[in-house]
Amino acid sequence: MDVRGCGQPRGAAAGLAFGAAVAALMLQQRHLHRRADLADKHRLQFDLLCKAMDDPELAAVLDTYEDEVRPERQRQFLLANALYQNLLHAYRLRTTDRAETLGHLRGICQSRIFRAYWDATRHHRQSLPVGSQERRLAELVDEIVARASEERDEWWVA
Numbered sequence: 001m002d003v004r005g006c007g008q009p010r011g012a013a014a015g016l017a018f019g020a021a022v023a024a025l026m027l028q029q030r031h032l033h034r035r036a037d038l039a040d041k042h043r044l045q046f047d048l049l050c051k052a053m054d055d056p057e058l059a060a061v062l063d064t065y066e067d068e069v070r071p072e073r074q075r076q077f078l079l080a081n082a083l084y085q086n087l088l089h090a091y092r093l094r095t096t097d098r099a100e101t102l103g104h105l106r107g108i109c110q111s112r113i114f115r116a117y118w119d120a121t122r123h124h125r126q127s128l129p130v131g132s133q134e135r136r137l138a139e140l141v142d143e144i145v146a147r148a149s150e151e152r153d154e155w156w157v158a
Helices: 003-054 056-062 071-092 098-108 112-120 122-127 133-151
Strands: none
Touching: 003 056, 003 071, 056 071, 071 098, 071 112, 071 133, 098 133, 112 122, 112 133
């Protein structure tokens, strides 16, 4: 009996297992890089929003509303955008689940200023890809804002 022949299937299996482990590690590494890239993007966006909130001349760059918005209101809208983007970021990274995200959204949507911001930026969301995470989250906000407008007092408790 040839001893070398008996070891080849085990060697092949070990090679396949090693290859699968390497592939899994590479996939995990790509996932971690994506999370890091999203975190960097979020941090940069937040820094830019902060600069715009601090300087009306810079905030004018972000004035893409259909109606004229006073500088004070625009600063409030920028903060509303920062709150929403922060929640979107947490949702994308899955640091909050759907139920927790809905709870935060219900809280944010209690604010009349946030609802005004949401209405003023509705045209911004029209180009979001159907089925994207941001589009799905925006549709949830649309529902919550609609309920808030209809039910007034205790809409957010349910």
